Amino acid sequence: MQAIIEIENLTKDYEVGFWRKRKVRALDGLSLNVNLGEIFGFLGANGAGKTTTLKLLMRLIFPTGGGARILGRDIADIAMHNQIGYLPENPYFYDYLTAREFLEYCGELFGYGQIERSKRAADLLSRVRLEEKKWDIQLRKFSKGMLQRVGLAQALINDPQVVFLDEPMSGLDPVGRREVRDLIAGMRQEGKTVFMCSHILSDIEVLCDRVAILKRGQLANVGNLDELRQRAGDRNHVEIVATGSDADTLRFHLPEGDQYQLTSTASGLRIEVADEKDIDEVITALRRTGGKLVSVQPVRQSLEELFLS
Ligand SMILES: Nc1ncnc2c1ncn2[C@@H]1O[C@H](COP(=O)(O)OP(=O)(O)OP(=O)(O)O)[C@@H](O)[C@H]1O
Ligand SMILES: [Mg+2]
Secondary structure: OOEEEEEEEEEEEEEEOOOOOEEEEEEEEEEEEEEOOOEEEEEEOOOOOHHHHHHHHOOOOOOOEEEEEEOOEEOOOHHHHHHEEEEOOOOOOOOOOEHHHHHHHHHHHOOOOHHHHHHHHHHHHHHOOOOHHHOOOEHHHOOHHHHHHHHHHHHOOOOOOEEEEEOOOOOOOHHHHHHHHHHHHHHHHOOOEEEEEEOOHHHHHHHOOEEEEEEOOEEEEEEEHHHHHHHOOOOOOEEEEEEOOOHHHHHHHOOOOOOEEEEEEOOEEEEEEOOHHHHHHHHHHHHHOOOEEEEEEEOOOOHHHHHHO
């Protein structure tokens, strides 16, 4: 596996206070690799140091210690930055420009000629699903969701091999979130490597190959979701939904023991079993009591639970 982003012992102290300066460690010895073609999720509570990490990688701020390489080159290498894209957390736009003008301007910064940059701007604006009639409206009149799309388009203007996204779904409604999600999934198809920070765990869960969890500036966990779940001691919980029987009757037909959790619901009955091997007993008991099986589903621990544990 080829490492595209290599972070080594990256550390950042901010100096705070005006009269009496003191140092606050925002990032503490982060080491992490992201491989070619991965969609990598970077998770952490507010203030965990996610944005700080991205800013360090983008060379917007400078590390107190450690370093990083992207595409095999040191982050101090300016030419390498032409091959990466970045969506900041709170994109600042020249808000008197229209969406189209802004993107063409970004293209100009990368040295594209007039024809090339207007082509790229139009391609990207339609790719991020900004309605064509909005292309020539000034950004100051845009909603947060529309700006977020322009931000994404901007991050892709140079057709980067690696894309860094700081909270790409923030400010979007459910439909917009879906679209951005599809867009990011599309980047994977094109073989791009994506490093994204998010609070929205469900988006990370469906999109990312691997995730890292940052806690107060330190790496708390890294791995693919299955690995992380195992490490967090995930149980083999299964949920069974049935109708036509009630908790008391069924309890009577089940072996003694606390491996079955029975709850009566409005439409019937919910049975949680601690292990898959106990499912058969429940089905047999249901049949005996005239109950009807509706569904059997494994209860996967979500990333959210994992994150909180
Ligand atoms: N310019 C700054 N000066 C001083 N402290 C800062 C500065 N920027 C960030 N910090 C502090 O560094 C820590 C990490 O902040 P950072 O913005 O990287 O967190 P984050 O994980 O991106 O949080 P969020 O989820 O809220 O975006 C926080 O405690 C924050 O207060
Ligand atoms: Mg942040």
